Amino acid sequence: MRAQIIDGKAYADGLADRITATIPAFTEKTGRVPGLAVILVGSDPASEIYVRSKGRKTRELGMASFEHILPAETGQTELVALVEALNADNRVDGILVQLPLPDHIDELAVVRAIDPRKDVDGLHPESAGRLVSGRPGLVSCTPLGCLMLLRDQLGDLSGLDAIVIGRSILVGKPMGQLLLGANCTVTMAHSRTRNLADKVRQADIIVAAAGQAGMIKGDWIRPGATVIDVGTTRAVVDGKRRLLGDVDFAAALERASAITPVPGGVGPMTIMVLMHNTVLAAHDRAGLPHLQLW
Ligand SMILES: Nc1nc(=O)c2c([nH]1)NC[C@@H]1CN(c3ccc(C(=O)N[C@@H](CCC(=O)O)C(=O)O)cc3)C=[N+]21
Numbered sequence: 001m002r003a004q005i006i007d008g009k010a011y012a013d014g015l016a017d018r019i020t021a022t023i024p025a026f027t028e029k030t031g032r033v034p035g036l037a038v039i040l041v042g043s044d045p046a047s048e049i050y051v052r053s054k055g056r057k058t059r060e061l062g063m064a065s066f067e068h069i070l071p072a073e074t075g076q077t078e079l080v081a082l083v084e085a086l087n088a089d090n091r092v093d094g095i096l097v098q099l100p101l102p103d104h105i106d107e108l109a110v111v112r113a114i115d116p117r118k119d120v121d122g123l124h125p126e127s128a129g130r131l132v133s134g135r136p137g138l139v140s141c142t143p144l145g146c147l148m149l150l151r152d153q154l155g156d157l158s159g160l161d162a163i164v165i166g167r168s169i170l171v172g173k174p175m176g177q178l179l180l181g182a183n184c185t186v187t188m189a190h191s192r193t194r195n196l197a198d199k200v201r202q203a204d205i206i207v208a209a210a211g212q213a214g215m216i217k218g219d220w221i222r223p224g225a226t227v228i229d230v231g232t233t234r235a236v237v238d239g240k241r242r243l244l245g246d247v248d249f250a251a252a253l254e255r256a257s258a259i260t261p262v263p264g265g266v267g268p269m270t271i272m273v274l275m276h277n278t279v280l281a282a283h284d285r286a287g288l289p290h291l292q293l294w
Pocket of ligand 1: 050096097098099100121141142170232243262263264265266267268270271
């Protein structure tokens with residue numbers, strides 16, 4: 001079997017069109033456009049590129065972008081004060097604080113300061129609690145993007161065996177909850193999991209989010225499985241800069257029925273789901289009916 005390649009970029013472009021189409025009616029009812037604020041503390045070059053590309057996409061879709069790039073020495077009090085100012089700013093529907101934050105800042109304290117209705121990253125304990133208890137709320141962009149691709153690829157996921165490798169707050173844990181909500185039987189694997197290969201071999205759906213390049217080997221993949229690769233490790237291979245996934249892609253191609261590439265799979269979805277969550281938050285805050293765009 002040769003796997004189909006899941007084109008995250010193409011799905012994200014389609015979602016972009018559906019998002020853009022909601023904006024004229026929103027503007028007619030509210031007199032404004034949806035707005036997204038992104039905060040970056042410190043000058044990690046990769047993070048700066050993401051923040052700028054988020055800003056560019058936000059404007060391309062016809063929304064307002066507010067970018068705050070602060071020096072690495074910014075204090076926690078100052079950062080929380082900025083979040084509170086953005087909470088109070090009606091032009092801002094979504095607030096994303098780029099993680100990780102410098103060591104002298106307590107991430108949870110900052111995330112808790114975000115108004116849960118503007119928590120487009122789904123990181124606030126209120127959002128996490130809503131996801132676990134199946135109430136409506138904002139869901140982290142990367143896992144929601146993975147679920148959109150899986151639903152598009154497979155339709156109903158009920159009864160499928162899924163494994164998530166990685167248990168981060170931003171990706172692994174919410175991914176497990178989303179798959180459970182979609183009626184999968186979910187295995188959460190991580191660095192202490194024993195016999196990982198055997199557990200992966202049982203899975204119809206594999207979501208690799210461990211952040212270790214190439215750790216999932218081709219012969220671990222059950223023939224016909226669907227593979228979502230969240231890994232993005234920057235490396236230099238044969239003198240060229242490369243972005244590497246967590247899955248041995250070449251070997252997986254021979255076993256999986258479908259697989260996301262890196263780049264061009266989950267990455268473009270993450271940014272577009274951020275836009276999606278921003279228009280959802282905007283509609284919710286304006287008291288407009290809930291949107292269903294996927
Ligand atoms: N609070 C928070 N939320 C985040 O969502 C968040 C964060 N912090 N910190 C940093 C990571 C990283 N991240 C990516 C977004 C897009 C691509 C992306 O578009 N990748 C392209 C390739 C881009 C390239 O070549 O560098 C792709 O996979 O095709 C990757 C990574 C979001 N993050």
